[in-house]
Amino acid sequence: MSELILFEHYPESMLLIDSSGRILDANRKALELYEIEKAELLKLDVFSLSTEEYREPVYQMLEIAVFEEKVVEIVHLSWTGKPIPVEVKIKPLFISDSRIILFYVKDISIRQQMQVKNDRLQYLNSVYVDIFMHMPDGAIIVNPQGKIKEVNLAAQSILGQSLQEMQGKSVSEYLGMNIPHIQAMLENGESYRDVELLIPGQERNLHAVISGIPFRSNGVLRGGVIYLSPIEKIHHLVNRFTGARASYSFQDIITVSHSMQEAIHLAKMAASSTSNVLLEGESGTGKEVFAQAIHSASQRKNGPFVAVNCGAIPRELIGSELFGYIEGAFTGARKGGSPGKFELASGGTLFLDEIGDMPLEQQVTLLRVLQEKNITRIGDSRTIPVDVRVICATNKNLWQEVEAGNFRADLYYRLNVINIDIPPLRRRKEDIIVLFDYFLSKIPAGKAPLPEERINIEESLQQYRWPGNIRELQNVVERMVHMAGTLPVGVKHLPPELRRSVSETVPGHKSVDVSEISIYEARGHHKKVIQEQERDMIISLLKHFQGNISKVAREMGVNRSTIYRKMKVYKIEQ
Structure with a gap:
């Protein structure tokens, strides 16, 4: 009788089954479970309680039940079809020479839910640790007393110490003493963003930007996270998105001239070194193109x-x-100060054009920066x-400026480590026609001159002295294209100073008044020609489509509203 009471009130589900698996009895907990x-x-067997995939393990359990106890985790189904994860243990009993099997069934759904939650927490913890350790900015976790608890890989690299060396130490040992922003974060829970900081180091100071975010648990301040990023990294991002990148390489220098080839050879040698370079040449010879090409071929090309x-x-x-300023340095100084070009160029190349025009008082500062790298x-x-x-x-003779007292001799020697002289266009006449054809090919509307016109154009280009060098030649080509409109460029489209040379050498040639206008007037003339062509096209299409605006717009690839607007501008009656 006591055994029956114990069976009925056992805190876990229990079934009595025979060797074939037929259910003989069930306690109260089992009825609640199912x-x-x-x-x-009692009409069922134990196999029908399991889903199809778990019936085989039950068969195997019953086969060995006479020899040993066995525990398996399977899924049973309730009477309503709800899956129930359970742990099943069987124990053989022998009553009056009959084998009865005690079938313990333990509901483990809560345990499995806890396991799923625990697995998820472990996964999230692993992910968050991985994110923290490998984030690109340095990150330091500190407790409310400012003691370092964790340091990610970037911060270890920036500060030059491992986690083991830093853990437990005060953050002030690494970021400096009495930093008000960090103190306010740890004492009052105030976050801060993008504060410039100069971190003292054994070999060199580290210029960085730091931010801090406090964290709480149950409303109690538990510490904070300090993020730091070297200022060079931020400057690189600024330069990347503001276009401070080199766009030219040595392949972009168009030349067949021997003197230019020598200059390029010397520039390529300069690219492989770290020495300062001085480019000398007249205005418009392409000094910045050379500077960008040197940078693009150097180890600093990614800077x-x-x-x-x-x-x-x-x-x-x-x-x-050049050198930047701090907040309040002078009237009108920007709040927070501003970095100078030297800081923005750190890790890359700084190109100082027209260096001969730099005031003497700033030449002293520049010399010190070049010597000390600070x-x-x-x-x-x-x-x-x-x-x-x-x-x-420079487009000046810098040594003559030194002799005249306009440029410091010590700065000249510091800059003039590798001197590259870029010859003017008049000293490399073999490049003139090559460059003319190149610039003409780069203008979509440009049409090459007819053969008989080309001879006269080449002669005038060769005879001209080109005081503006390549820049002037490029402008001349652009002007000729604007003047020519849809026609091939010709002698009459040359500027007056070039056309006069043709008039003097070609018998019977007469000047054309239209070529006496400036390049800006030429552009206006070209725009007017395009507008007249567009007006004629709209009138022609309106006639062709019998005034159907939709078909005209479709043919021209524009909206109907655009056609109406242009008809109003060009005073076209529908």
Whole structure:
């Protein structure tokens, strides 16, 4: 009797089955588990309680039940068809020489749910740890006392120490003492963003930007995360999205001239070194193209290329432009200060064009920067390390400027490590026609001259002295195309100064007044020609489609509203 009471009130589900698997009895917990009346349950066998895929394990359990106990995890079904994950254990009993099997059934659905949650937590923890350790910015987790708990790989690389060396130490040992933003984060829970910081180092100072976010647990401040990124990385991003990149290479220099080939050879040698380069040449000879080509072929090609025209900056602003300034350095200084071109070019190349126009007082500062590889922003006393390759250019004879007292001799020697002289166009006449054809091919509307016209054009181009060099030749080609409209370019489309040379050498040739206009007037003339052609096309299509605006718009590939607008502009009656 006591055994029966124990069976009926056992805290887990229990079934009594025979050796064939037929259910002989079930306790109260089993009826609750399977959501079934006892009379209905006793009509079933134990195999029908399992889903198809788990019946074989039950067969195997019954076969060995006479020898040993066995535990398996399977899925049973309730009377309503709900799957129930269970743990099944069988135990053989021998009553009056009959073998009865005690079938323990334990509902493990809650345990499995907990296991799923635990697996998910482990997965998320693994993902978050992986994200933290491999994020591109440095990250340091500190407790409320400012002690370092965790440091990711980027921060270890930036600060030059491992997690084991830093863990447990105060963050102030690495980021400096008395940083108000970090103190405010840990004491008051105040976050901060993009604060510039100069971190002292054994070999060199580290210029970085830091941000901090506090974290809480149950409303209690538990510490914070400090993010840091070297300022060079931020400058690289700025340069990338503001176009401070080199777009020319040595392949872009069009020439057949021996003197230019020598200059290119010397420039390629300069690209493989880290020495300063001085480019000398007249205005328009392509000094910046050479500078960009040197950068593109150097080990710094993935870094920024920052160009500064020293002659175009007012002398009172050139210092702040090159070296930057801090907030409050002068009236009108931007809040938070501003980095200079040296900082923006760090890791790459700084091209100083028209270096001969730099004021003497700034030449002293430039010399110091080139020697020490550090800059000091205007209004600040801290030095910021910069890693910059400097290429300078001038259209003056820089040594004559030194002799005249307009340029420092020590700066001249510092800049003039590798000197490259770029010859003017008049000294390499073999390039003139090559460049003319090249520039003409680059203009979509440009049409090559007829053979008889080409001879006269080539003669005039060769006889001209080209004071504006390649830049002037490019403008001449553009002007000729605008003047010619849809026709091939000819002698009459040359500017007056070039056309006169043809008039003097070709008997019977007369000047054409239209070519006396400037290049800006030529562009206006070209625009007027295009508009007249467009007006004629609209009138022709309107006649062809009998005034159907939709068909005209479809033929021209524009909207109907565009046709109506152009008809109004060109005063076309429908």
